[in-house]
Amino acid sequence: xxxxxxxxxxxxxxxxxxxxxxxxxxxxxxxxxxxxxxxxxxxxxxxxxxxxxxxxxxxxxxxxxxxxxxxxxxxxxxxxxxxxxxxxxxxxxxxxxxxxxxxxxxxxxxxxxxxxxxxxxxxxxxxxxxxxxxxxxxxxxxxxxxxxxxxxxxxxxxxxxxxxxxxxxxxxxxxxxxxxxxxxxxxxxxxxxxxxxxxxxxxxxxxxxxxxxxxxxxxxxxxxxxxxxxxxxxxxxxxxxxxxxxxxxxxxxxxxxxxxxxxxxxxxxxxxxxxxxxxxxxxxxxxxxxxxxxxxxxxxxxxxxxxxxxxxxxxxxxxxxxxxxxxxxxxxxxxxxxxxxxxxxxxxxxxxxxxxxxxxxxx
Amino acid sequence: xxxxxxxxxxxxxxxxxxxxxxxxxxxxxxxxxxxxxxxxxxxxxxxxxxxxxxxxxxxxxxxxxxxxxxxxxxxxxxxxxxxxxxxxxxxxxxxxxxxxxxxxxxxxxxxxxxxxxxxxxxxxxxxxxxxxxxxxxxxxxxxxxxxxxxxxxxxxxxxxxxxxxxxxxxxxxxxxxxxxxxxxxxxxxxxxxxxxxxxxxxxxxxxxxxxxxxxxxxxxxxxxxxxxxxxxxxxxxxxxxxxxxxxxxxxxxxxxx
Ligand SMILES: Cc1ncc(C[n+]2csc(CCOP(=O)(O)OP(=O)(O)O)c2C)c(N)n1
Ligand code: SF4
Numbered sequence: 001x002x003x004x005x006x007x008x009x010x011x012x013x014x015x016x017x018x019x020x021x022x023x024x025x026x027x028x029x030x031x032x033x034x035x036x037x038x039x040x041x042x043x044x045x046x047x048x049x050x051x052x053x054x055x056x057x058x059x060x061x062x063x064x065x066x067x068x069x070x071x072x073x074x075x076x077x078x079x080x081x082x083x084x085x086x087x088x089x090x091x092x093x094x095x096x097x098x099x100x101x102x103x104x105x106x107x108x109x110x111x112x113x114x115x116x117x118x119x120x121x122x123x124x125x126x127x128x129x130x131x132x133x134x135x136x137x138x139x140x141x142x143x144x145x146x147x148x149x150x151x152x153x154x155x156x157x158x159x160x161x162x163x164x165x166x167x168x169x170x171x172x173x174x175x176x177x178x179x180x181x182x183x184x185x186x187x188x189x190x191x192x193x194x195x196x197x198x199x200x201x202x203x204x205x206x207x208x209x210x211x212x213x214x215x216x217x218x219x220x221x222x223x224x225x226x227x228x229x230x231x232x233x234x235x236x237x238x239x240x241x242x243x244x245x246x247x248x249x250x251x252x253x254x255x256x257x258x259x260x261x262x263x264x265x266x267x268x269x270x271x272x273x274x275x276x277x278x279x280x281x282x283x284x285x286x287x288x289x290x291x292x293x294x295x296x297x298x299x300x301x302x303x304x305x306x307x308x309x310x311x312x313x314x315x316x317x318x319x320x321x322x323x324x325x326x327x328x329x330x331x332x333x334x335x336x337x338x339x340x341x342x343x344x345x346x347x348x349x350x351x352x353x354x355x356x357x358x359x360x361x362x363x
Numbered sequence: 364x365x366x367x368x369x370x371x372x373x374x375x376x377x378x379x380x381x382x383x384x385x386x387x388x389x390x391x392x393x394x395x396x397x398x399x400x401x402x403x404x405x406x407x408x409x410x411x412x413x414x415x416x417x418x419x420x421x422x423x424x425x426x427x428x429x430x431x432x433x434x435x436x437x438x439x440x441x442x443x444x445x446x447x448x449x450x451x452x453x454x455x456x457x458x459x460x461x462x463x464x465x466x467x468x469x470x471x472x473x474x475x476x477x478x479x480x481x482x483x484x485x486x487x488x489x490x491x492x493x494x495x496x497x498x499x500x501x502x503x504x505x506x507x508x509x510x511x512x513x514x515x516x517x518x519x520x521x522x523x524x525x526x527x528x529x530x531x532x533x534x535x536x537x538x539x540x541x542x543x544x545x546x547x548x549x550x551x552x553x554x555x556x557x558x559x560x561x562x563x564x565x566x567x568x569x570x571x572x573x574x575x576x577x578x579x580x581x582x583x584x585x586x587x588x589x590x591x592x593x594x595x596x597x598x599x600x601x602x603x604x605x606x607x608x609x610x611x612x613x614x615x616x617x618x619x620x
Contacts, residue, residue: 024451026447056472058443058473059440059443059446062436062440062443062444063444063450064447065436065447066436066443066445067447067448067450069444070448070452071451088437198432198434199432200431200432201430206381208426208432208435209434209435212423212424212435
């Protein structure tokens with residue numbers, strides 16, 4: 001087994017990406033994710049890959065389109081306003097069916113907002129801001145070892161489904177230092193063959209990769225139906241989640257990423273006070289683990305949703321469990337990191353039904 | 364002596380062009396430019412190692428006409444896409460083909476920075492001083508006084524700004540080794556244009572840096588002129604604002620001869 005090393009979240013994604021076979025990175029600086037391109041600016045060169053500091057997020061995502069089209073494993077990273085600029089390119093990648101990994105270390109918004117951890121881009125990530133009927137798998141790690149697993153997974157999902165995949169974290173995930181163990185480098189020759197890639201038309205017909213379908217026989221409709229069939233397969237096969245202490249829980253807390261870490265501490269606290277709470281942590285935000293959450297939402301249980309924003313994932317929770325159970329929500333917008341004690345107060349308030357912290361969701 | 368007549372092929376379809384009818388309007392410069400690009404690729408034996416990036420614009424369907432690998436780019440981003448391709452596959456021949464809206468308006472940043480990085484790419488720039496595909500709106504290159512659907516009464520610098528000469532701007536970048544402007548409006552000029560395109564391709568093969576050939580190109584449909592009048596307008600009016608000739612050449616090719 002490889003050695004345990006202590007590293008920062010951003011650097012971990014960088015190291016994991018090259019071990020997962022990424023050989024092309026392009027990105028534009030934005031806090032709080034600059035450590036990742038800084039790490040890769042040296043590391044990519046060492047592994048014989050390409051690092052480009054693009055002139056903008058738009059240029060960077062489009063460089064990915066080119067590099068992906070010729071068969072490379074590719075990655076870009078940014079933070080919220082930069083991801084907004086990449087959305088056109090992400091939509092094109094979906095339409096062109098090009099694999100690629102996009103890291104979003106969220107910061108506060110709207111507009112320039114600020115650089116402190118926030119999770120106000122759940123909609124931006126899971127619903128996409130690009131045009132068209134497309135979907136992007138979104139992975140939301142909550143710890144450093146999981147960052148490594150999710151980075152490897154992101155590249156595999158991207159290649160397997162020929163689709164862009166997003167890794168969603170926040171400034172805290174990027175900065176946190178934890179001991180981790182890296183897997184070995186993947187053998188580039190053993191990565192999935194890309195028989196669709198542009199390689200020059202030697203001994204074969206010329207190949208075109210495009211997303212425009214002008215035909216009058218419903219070609220665009222057909223293309224969209226085929227994409228949807230792929231999204232359905234991803235939904236059926238790729239949902240990931242974690243449950244902690246849910247077996248005996250009367251109250252299920254739903255939270256992801258950094259919020260889930262805070263919630264976990266809060267759950268320990270309220271358990272000490274006699275409240276049987278447990279955590280449901282979605283790891284894939286799209287596809288959202290709807291069925292497993294619905295299963296947990298049995299009669300008599302309450303659901304408490306906690307987010308580092310004013311309520312975005314809660315909509316997927318509502319869609320998952322509907323009117324089955326009572327749902328309460330507590331959110332803290334970007335700029336302030338809530339303490340476990342504050343979340344514990346919310347959980348106790350939900351249990352008592354006194355409405356002091358958070359709000360009851362009317363479905 | 365054989366009775367069979369001996370034929371020598373003197374004209375044919377370049378292998379780098381598919382056997383397909385294009386959707387370009389009669390008299391459009393795109394058709395001529397396609398043929399020149401294809402002939403140059405054939406003559407340099409590059410077809411099988413070429414990866415091309417068409418624009419969003421009238422040439423968006425170029426992959427239906429060019430007989431080599433191509434990938435669509437979002438409007439204006441062809442040179443960023445081409446950068447990604449060339450960096451991963453430095454041995455491939457990489458080419459962008461873009462209109463003035465694509466290269467000199469929405470894609471200005473991608474154009475200037477790919478050029479300035481000295482990406483080993485050849486750019487073919489079709490300047491028809493109008494937005495062809497979307498129906499005749501003002502382009503960054505529209506001449507003063509020229510009519511456009513969004514510049515009714517003609518382009519007025521106070522209202523619409525001035526025509527941009529992006530080729531001269533690019534010539535200022537250190538990564539750029541060769542820029543030439545030609546027209547597609549006379550046989551003589553078309554021959555010159557072919558020479559320029561071939562030289563640009565050679566720059567890439569010799570890994571000298573970024574190069575671009577600007578082609579002043581008629582758009583009879585949106586200029587609302589006959590084919591002949593369009594050609595005349597290029598040769599008489601457009602060239603006053605965009606003089607033809609070599610704008611930058613640090614290749615040293617002529618010195619070597
Ligand atoms: C992001 C985006 N904005 C606008 C358009 C619409 N659009 C398509 S082509 C074009 C301009 C084409 O003009 P030019 O680049 O000069 O090429 P031409 O058609 O004249 O050859 C525009 C504005 C688009 N497809 N995408
Ligand atoms: S609209 Fe203009 S540029 Fe477009 S095909 Fe017709 S003539 Fe050519």
